[in-house]
Amino acid sequence: DTAVSQTPKYLVTQMGNDKSIKCEQNLGHDTMYWYKQDSKKFLKIMFSYNNKELIINETVPNRFSPKSPDKAHLNLHINSLELGDSAVYFCASSQGVLAYEQYFGPGTRLTVT
Amino acid sequence: QQQVKQSPQSLIVQKGGISIINCAYENTAFDYFPWYQQFPGKGPALLIAIRPDVSEKKEGRFTISFNKSAKQFSLHIMDSQPGDSATYFCAASEEAAGNKLTFGGGTRVLVKP
Numbered sequence: 001d002t003a004v005s006q007t008p009k010y011l012v013t014q015m016g017n018d019k020s021i022k023c024e025q026n027l028g029h030d031t032m033y034w035y036k037q038d039s040k041k042f043l044k045i046m047f048s049y050n051n052k053e054l055i056i057n058e059t060v061p062n063r064f065s066p067k068s069p070d071k072a073h074l075n076l077h078i079n080s081l082e083l084g085d086s087a088v089y090f091c092a093s094s095q096g097v098l099a100y101e102q103y104f105g106p107g108t109r110l111t112v113t
Numbered sequence: 114q115q116q117v118k119q120s121p122q123s124l125i126v127q128k129g130g131i132s133i134i135n136c137a138y139e140n141t142a143f144d145y146f147p148w149y150q151q152f153p154g155k156g157p158a159l160l161i162a163i164r165p166d167v168s169e170k171k172e173g174r175f176t177i178s179f180n181k182s183a184k185q186f187s188l189h190i191m192d193s194q195p196g197d198s199a200t201y202f203c204a205a206s207e208e209a210a211g212n213k214l215t216f217g218g219g220t221r222v223l224v225k226p
Contacts, residue, residue, distance in 0.1 A: 043219070045214060056213055104156030104158065
């Protein structure tokens with residue numbers, strides 16, 4: 001069983017489009033995260049949610065909007081996609097906001113053309 | 114401004130050798146220092162972690178050394194194996210900041226047979 005799953009695994013789209021990435025975890029965790037890994041492998045947190053409440057909101061363009069329908073799901077919607085949004089997006093989860101171990105999903109490679 | 118600096122960017126080591134990756138941080142409020150391992154096409158996975166009240170932690174072939182006064186920590190992989198070939202990320206977090214993980218830039222390790 002996959003602990004943290006993301007769909008789709010690959011996403012190729014054109015500039016200006018709107019797209020969503022879905023994340024689900026079956027670990028029973030209450031905190032979920034979105035990270036962006038750029039072409040140089042640099043990994044940076046974007047958002048975190050605890051029990052559907054936004055906890056961390058880094059300096060991310062407001063074209064990015066996370067949505068947490070329940071504590072097992074955290075989706076990422078991106079409006080008006082730009083070339084610079086091309087990256088691998090990772091979802092992660094942990095038990096508690098102050099939990100130190102985060103479990104990462106397999107990533108979604110987004111390519112904007 | 115990169116709060117956690119990691120070196121080297123890449124490393125080639127012979128099977129059986131020792132891989133050493135170094136990280137330096139600036140924020141003295143960081144209170145947790147994990148290392149994550151990432152294989153190609155996968156998400157990062159927690160490998161080993163240390164708190165600043167401990168100078169060394171060993172788990173199997175992996176050892177973290179921590180120097181609080183120098184604000185540096187390092188990962189040693191003893192008896193490196195080809196299966197250890199991966200990208201390694203150091204990270205740091207601060208409980209007061211909601212345990213937001215700040216990652217280093219990553220080190221790509223290649224272990225030659």
